[in-house]
Amino acid sequence: MATCENHDSEFVKEAFVRLVDKEVESWTNRNLQACLRLCVNAKDFVCRGVNHRPGENHCVLLENNVGTLG
Numbered sequence: 001m002a003t004c005e006n007h008d009s010e011f012v013k014e015a016f017v018r019l020v021d022k023e024v025e026s027w028t029n030r031n032l033q034a035c036l037r038l039c040v041n042a043k044d045f046v047c048r049g050v051n052h053r054p055g056e057n058h059c060v061l062l063e064n065n066v067g068t069l070g
């Protein structure tokens with residue numbers, strides 16, 4: 001049975017906050033766990049944050065996070 005790594009502990013969830021930053025990658029049909037996995041495993045840039053819309057399962061990978069954007 002295949003299992004996927006859980007990356008929840010590597011991120012701090014900010015409910016009802018959308019980071020305003022340039023979108024580096026955008027994915028559809030990705031749940032939160034898949035979105036976090038895409039960020040952790042990004043090869044072409046350092047992914048530091050995600051915007052995830054659960055109702056749409058839309059995932060956006062970002063180069064910045066709350067700490068770097070202020």
